[in-house]
Amino acid sequence: MLKKDLLELCLLQLLSRGDKYGYEVLTPLRAAFPDTQESAIYALLRGLGKEKLTEWYMAPGGGGPDRKYYRLTPAGKDRLEELCSDWRNMRDAIASFGVE
Amino acid sequence: MNKLKTAEPLTREQYLKKFSQAVRWRLPPQESEEAIADYRELIYQPERDRGKLVEELGEPVQAAHLLTDVKTYRRWLKVFAVLAFGLFLLAKWNWMGWSDVHLSFAEQWWYPVWVMAVGLALSLYWFRRHGQKNGPMSKWLMLSLVVVLALGAGVLAWEWRVMDAEFLECVAAEPFRGPLHKQIWVLGDLLMYGGAACALAALAGLVLAKCYDRRWLALYILGLTVAALCGFVTFQLKGMSLEYLEANMIQAYLFSRLIPIGAAGLIGTGVALC
Secondary structure, three states: OHHHHHHHHHHHHHOOOOOOOOOHHHHHHHHHHHHHHHHHHHHHOOOHHHOEEEEEEEEEOOOOOOOEEEEHHHHHHHHHHHHHHHHHHHHHHHHHHOOO | OOOOOOOOOOOOHHHHHHHHHHHHHHHHHHHHHHHHHHHHHHHOOOOOOOOHHHHHHHHHHHHHHHOOOOHHHHHHHHHHHHHHHHHHHHHHHHHHOOOOOOOOOOOOHHHHHHHHHHHHHHHHHHHHHOOOOOOOOOHHHHHHHHHHHHHHHHHHHHHHHOHHHHHHHHHOOOOOHHHHHHHHHHHHHHHHHHHHHHHHHHHHHHHHHHHHHHHHHHHHHHHHHHHHHHHHHHHHHHHHHHHOOOOHHHHHHHHHHHHHHHHHHHHHHHHHHH
């Protein structure tokens, strides 16, 4: 798994917990991957939308203007499962070398 | 004392402006508008630290680069390179008065018209398919069209005047460097500076059509047309092909060719504005 896949896994996992607007997606991911800029995460989010793994809708946001909320599509949930499986396999493979 | 200034952090407006310019150049219109709207939302979050925009989001151009679909962008760059090269040729021909390229099967004065035909067809095809209108028509576009049109009409009117049979007979009877000769040289200057300036205006129109509103293509087409007309006349004059014509035929010979070329350009300009 590449770093991009890990980022994608975390992003999809984040959205699986509930719909989120852009800043809510970008901030925790940037905190988890401090050497990755938000523009790279946004590009990934946009790419997932193009692949129909996520979709968006506009909704009122905290007293301000409407915000764009992102959510997973069924294809996105399948992709999350696939990435989770890859991640477990990789974790087990690494653990077999005694890496904690 | 350290005189080095530390760079001021970009304000939200500056960041969004730079990002918008970069993204409009690289992405198709609908995608670029979506990305700009998303970035506006991200940048204007109340929680966002204004002083850390670049640190958190990255440089605006780099952010646009990350969103670029390389295949689509390269296709646009190829189209732009062809159109810009055509304008470069027209500007060079108008400025220098000759072409380094000589094709055995065609006279040089048709070269600018070929460049115009390719530019007209390719640009209209591309921008009608991939361009997008953006709000009401800009007053600056109208103003620039009027200026280029006035310049083109002025050059043609002067051309009409100095290619008149009676005028040419008076010139022939006048000693060299007389006032009537100078009027012909004025035509040469008009063709040289006017043609090159219109090619530059056309280049600006091309960039603005990509970045803001496809109707700016009208400026490209009108500038291209005037530059091509200037190139056609320049090559005719420098090629001395008119020497073989009777004085009373020169005006009719030139304008029977200039009028249809100009009309094609005006129709193209109208189509670009629709």
